[in-house]
Amino acid sequence: MKIAFIGLGHMGSGMAANLVKAGHAVRAFDLSEAAMAQAVSDGCIGAPSLEKACEAVEAIITMLPGGQHVLSVYSQVVEHAPKGALLIDGSTIDVDSARQVATQAQVAGYPMIDAPVSGGVTGAKAGTLTFMCGGPDAAYERAEPILKQMGKTVIHAGAAGAGQAAKLCNNMLLAITMIGTCEAFALAEKLDLKDQVFFDIASKASGQNWALTSYCPVPGPVPTSPANNDYQPGFAAALMLKDLGLAMQAAAQTNADTPLGSRAHALYEALCNQGHAAQDFSYMMERIRRGA
Template sequence: MKTIAVIGLGNMGGPMAANLAKEFNVRGFDVSDKARAALDAPTFDTAEEAAQGADAVLTMLPNGELVKKVIGSLLEADNGEKLYIDSSTIAVSDAREVAQMVQEAGSHFVDAPVSGGVAGATAGTLAFMVGGEEEAFAAAKPYLEVMGRSITHCGVSGNGQAVKACNNMILAVHQIVLAEALVLGERLGLDHQAFFDVVSNATGNSWALSVNAPVPDVVPGSPANNNFKPGFASALMLKDLNLAMVSAEETGTDTVLGKIAAEQYAKFVDSGHAGLDFSAIINEVRAKGQ
């Protein structure tokens, strides 16, 4: 049985590690004692100890600088050939820098960010978008299949992060325009259920409505039914939008609606709503024009 070290056992990494432990030997590390204690698998005091002797390393960390620091430290501590899978959401340029660093050390790397949130991580139904060489993708796939329902090879290193940024920019725009349409419907006297029944079966349908409807009692399981307790927090949406804006600037791409979405979520987060689900932005729309 192969061994995989999981570095980062937070809201996403913890359940991902738990699913991996069903099929592989898992060695875990997190800076949080609580996160380490929650994992029903061996944990260690340092990332380097956790990765020692492992066939693969999965990182799920908050930002690109930390990913570079941790993987750099692991490469220095153990120069044996390994597969590195980074499922953090980081800049495309950071992912490509890490890929080069890993390859120069004689190991293999894929960037494999995810979609599906905590619920998907727990259920093992995440969608993985993967960048990296074919050989590295083939090696990573058995691990990813334990954690996800959809695994797509998107091309060279960094392309997983690229498509994640593009996808979430679309999602943010959808969620905002859906909020605007719902509030407009409310003010015209339209019932939420009638709105949903028509739009979910018409050309205006989207994941933002059919799965993440920002009004209660329409879609079972949507955060709106639980005071917008996050499946995907507004702070994380803002992080992803900012990464998309960095890529847009680097490539000279005029993302008009993406820029508006980034500005709207920045205001929403700055006003104290970072911990709410990103669909809670409907409350900001309702507060305007009254």
């Protein structure tokens, strides 16, 4: 299949590379020359412009920083893409922007789904991402086999915007559980429990959670966690703050009560303001240890 991939950041580059490995002809475009060079090295065809990237393709996938970028890019995509080409946006953006661009695509005659991902840079490279999809059944059925070549779990959450809703709720929950996990380790240390001992107990007890067992915020117990690589992401604290901001925006719009989500947002905002935006979101462990 001929696929355009627009947006080759830390996530997009790994995803595009996996599509190449699956046998697709991937035409890649990004404003970054370094990202383009990496994509070509991975087997993609470098496109000199967004317009050229969209020529004669059957599907277009985007991984972009925010809602304004998605709206801007798709205003151009619907002018240049072949009619009927499948549009898949893997960006994490606000629900309203996702629904707006889906309506724009529908009016222009393009099937589209929003398909934000979970799994981080490691999952993007390994092809083990989870995709949360929103959009019409027919568009999802066309997208599913493509997404399965970049991830291990693909779930249809509902109509347009439902994928974004699921992603924001999931990441708010992840932030809350990561902070709680860090607090528990910090308290355990002050009570003279070794990290490995507490991990061995909590991972088999009622405190078990993904942030503990798969992404442990202290060095040692989970060798693949960023804590064992000087908290290099992974999933940067700045990205977690972005997702929490979107969750808080959605909570305000729907009058949802999210006291722990609000506190998590405040803590990650403080962490980023202290100069740790580029470190993994599990670096929250160090902030809690310091108590500031």
